[in-house]
Amino acid sequence: MNKTPLGADLIIPALALCFAGYFFFSIADLAWEAKANGVLIGAVLVLLIAIQAGRSAVEWVQGRGNLGFGPLFGSRDVLVMRAGMVLLTVAFIVGMPWLGLTLSLFLGMAAGLYLTGVRKRSHLLWVSVTVAASAYLLFIAALNSDFPHGPVENALAALAAWFRAGRP
Amino acid sequence: MTWDFLLGQFAIQFGLWWVIWPAILLGIVVGILPGFSPQNTLIMLLPLTLAVKVEVALAFMIALYCANHLAGGIPAILVKIPGSGGAAATTLDGYPMTQKGQAQQALVLCFTASVFGGLITTLATIALLPWLSQIGLVLRSVEMVVVMLFGLTLIAVIAAKDFLKGLIAGFFGLLIGVIGTDHIYNTPRATFGFLELYDGVPLVPALIGLFAISEALVMLEEKMIVGKEGQAKAVSAQWSGIIDGLRLSVKHWWHIVWTGFVGLFIGIVPGAGASIASFVAYQQSRLWSKHPELYGTGIPEGVIAPESANNGVTSGTLVPTLALGVPGGSTAAVMMIVLQYHGMVMGPRLFSTNPEVAYGVFVSMAVAYIFMIFTILPLARYMSRIVLIETTYLAPIIILVTIVAAFGERQYLFDMGLALVFGVIGYVAHKTNYHVTAILIGIILGPLFEQYLVRALRISQGDASILFSSALGNTLWALLALSLLLPFWRGWQKRKALAAEQFGEE
Numbered sequence: 001m002n003k004t005p006l007g008a009d010l011i012i013p014a015l016a017l018c019f020a021g022y023f024f025f026s027i028a029d030l031a032w033e034a035k036a037n038g039v040l041i042g043a044v045l046v047l048l049i050a051i052q053a054g055r056s057a058v059e060w061v062q063g064r065g066n067l068g069f070g071p072l073f074g075s076r077d078v079l080v081m082r083a084g085m086v087l088l089t090v091a092f093i094v095g096m097p098w099l100g101l102t103l104s105l106f107l108g109m110a111a112g113l114y115l116t117g118v119r120k121r122s123h124l125l126w127v128s129v130t131v132a133a134s135a136y137l138l139f140i141a142a143l144n145s146d147f148p149h150g151p152v153e154n155a156l157a158a159l160a161a162w163f164r165a166g167r168p
Numbered sequence: 169m170t171w172d173f174l175l176g177q178f179a180i181q182f183g184l185w186w187v188i189w190p191a192i193l194l195g196i197v198v199g200i201l202p203g204f205s206p207q208n209t210l211i212m213l214l215p216l217t218l219a220v221k222v223e224v225a226l227a228f229m230i231a232l233y234c235a236n237h238l239a240g241g242i243p244a245i246l247v248k249i250p251g252s253g254g255a256a257a258t259t260l261d262g263y264p265m266t267q268k269g270q271a272q273q274a275l276v277l278c279f280t281a282s283v284f285g286g287l288i289t290t291l292a293t294i295a296l297l298p299w300l301s302q303i304g305l306v307l308r309s310v311e312m313v314v315v316m317l318f319g320l321t322l323i324a325v326i327a328a329k330d331f332l333k334g335l336i337a338g339f340f341g342l343l344i345g346v347i348g349t350d351h352i353y354n355t356p357r358a359t360f361g362f363l364e365l366y367d368g369v370p371l372v373p374a375l376i377g378l379f380a381i382s383e384a385l386v387m388l389e390e391k392m393i394v395g396k397e398g399q400a401k402a403v404s405a406q407w408s409g410i411i412d413g414l415r416l417s418v419k420h421w422w423h424i425v426w427t428g429f430v431g432l433f434i435g436i437v438p439g440a441g442a443s444i445a446s447f448v449a450y451q452q453s454r455l456w457s458k459h460p461e462l463y464g465t466g467i468p469e470g471v472i473a474p475e476s477a478n479n480g481v482t483s484g485t486l487v488p489t490l491a492l493g494v495p496g497g498s499t500a501a502v503m504m505i506v507l508q509y510h511g512m513v514m515g516p517r518l519f520s521t522n523p524e525v526a527y528g529v530f531v532s533m534a535v536a537y538i539f540m541i542f543t544i545l546p547l548a549r550y551m552s553r554i555v556l557i558e559t560t561y562l563a564p565i566i567i568l569v570t571i572v573a574a575f576g577e578r579q580y581l582f583d584m585g586l587a588l589v590f591g592v593i594g595y596v597a598h599k600t601n602y603h604v605t606a607i608l609i610g611i612i613l614g615p616l617f618e619q620y621l622v623r624a625l626r627i628s629q630g631d632a633s634i635l636f637s638s639a640l641g642n643t644l645w646a647l648l649a650l651s652l653l654l655p656f657w658r659g660w661q662k663r664k665a666l667a668a669e670q671f672g673e674e
Contacts (some may be wrong), residue, residue: 012336012337016343041342097581138197
């Protein structure tokens with residue numbers, strides 16, 4: 001018989017419980033209008049979590065569940081890919097203010113594709129260039145949004161200014 | 169308003185095809201990307217819309233707005249990533265249709281429901297504008313509390329498979345929705361010390377994280393997002409798939425009409441929007457269906473209801489904007505700025521001083537929808553082939569492009585990190601069967617529910633009986649009670665019939 005992975009099942013309730021605790025702490029001194037809704041929702045949430053914890057405890061005692069995480073993380077290869085993608089995304093966000101949107105997206109795409117198993121150099125190059133160039137054209141050139149500018153954006157802006165000023 | 173005037177307006181708007189078509193294409197592109205809502209696209213393009221004639225600016229803004237609402241359903245159906253909050257409910261049945269190899273039909277249903285839902289409600293708005301403009305005044309905070317509860321009951325519906333987990337997810341979302349300053353004293357609550365959370369949890373990063381990033385992390389387990397049968401159907405996608413989708417749309421024409429009107433009425437209320445309308449329409453569609461148990465498995469009605477309501481909202485939000493001078497939503501507020509820049513004074517007088525603008529807005533919307541169906545429908549065949557891209561390519565593209573899109577709404581790098589956090593929460597929720605849609609419903613409706621509830625209680629100085637003080641409110645309460653009791657009554661009837669059948673056999 002497949003046992004229910006109770007460890008995995010309790011992650012969201014544990015997270016919700018921690019958040020509810022922090023929420024109650026943060027609103028302790030506020031006026032009733034500011035906390036009425038949150039207290040009501042938080043109280044129901046805590047009650048629901050208590051019922052879920054009780055249900056899990058019964059399953060564990062009866063031997064229908066274990067405290068493992070089951071298929072939450074998947075096989076080792078997939079876990080490496082997932083963790084790698086999360087870390088890559090963190091690096092992408094942190095690096096963007098220095099590298100700018102286009103270059104960070106190009107590097108991030110190339111690294112992401114490599115991480116998920118793409119090995120053809122032409123695919124790594126063209127997919128990354130296409131995504132980065134599309135993002136530049138839509139967000140920087142067309143919509144002029146406030147994405148961080150880096151070497152690519154600055155070089156293209158200088159080039160455009162040079163063209164507008166009239167080539168020598 | 170005479171027929172000559174109306175036909176003249178249609179002729180003028182059809183003459184603006186050269187601005188409507190590019191706006192539709194731009195609206196579709198930014199609508200597919202979660203994070204780029206019509207209002208921030210229009211804000212970025214303000215220099216353009218302020219520089220051209222008012223009719224041209226209006227035609228451009230309206231076409232972009234409507235196309236944006238339609239396009240949000242495309243990624244929701246193909247890769248379970250809603251392009252906007254209004255398309256989140258579309259994932260519930262749209263993506264299962266894709267997994268069954270019916271992506272083309274689902275896309276056609278999405279397009280026809282959006283276009284005809286939008287078109288019918290726009291024509292109704294033109295005909296009933298003076299009457300509709302009163303709805304915004306009749307639906308006050310008391311009534312809106314009940315409307316919000318209609319949307320929240322969908323949590324219970326989604327939670328049907330594992331009621332307790334669904335409710336935990338929904339209430340977790342509701343509590344996340346309370347983050348930010350309160351509506352009366354502006355004191356911060358549970359902001360973790362981040363100034364960026366003082367306005368509450370932004371919807372776009374939550375949407376991107378819970379749906380796009382979590383789904384991309386899950387899809388790494390498989391080589392393709394659909395099974396072999398689905399791939400074979402996508403490879404051999406023919407025009408017959410589009411015809412089949414059109415047949416399904418005709419079959420469910422009444423569904424398109426009435427869910428479109430749900431969107432129209434909710435859209436008229438300032439502050440309410442496409443997200444609420446689509447969830448309420450989905451919930452009502454399931455409630456009155458003869459086969460509610462099939463919702464969530466990939467059925468046409470589950471795609472039609474949220475998409476038609478989502479586009480019914482487009483004309484609704486403009487009713488209070490033009491008739492009362494109160495913007496029905498953030499996009500309507502941007503349009504109001506452009507109109508005021510061109511010297512238009514919003515309010516009842518607009519219909520006598522500038523009828524060509526007041527009615528022209530809705531005529532422009534009707535024309536945009538007509539153009540849209542011819543632009544988008546042929547693309548369904550090719551769009552459905554996205555399921556043939558391997559996940560080794562799709563997952564990094566989805567994660568990085570949607571993280572970039574998370575920046576779009578408020579232009580904070582913080583929102584990109586927030587999207588990643590929600591992505592990890594969404595992944596765990598997904599793998600442990602805590603429904604991410606229930607979390608999202610809580611995040612969307614929680615702050616609005618609180619806003620209306622606190623406002624109502626504030627008016628009554630804390631007396632909760634105000635919630636039962638109006639005839640319309642009480643009618644809505646009765647309908648809500650009916651909505652909650654009807655599934656139990658139906659289940660009881662079904663069990664009774666089954667028992668009678670078994671007794672007969674014995």
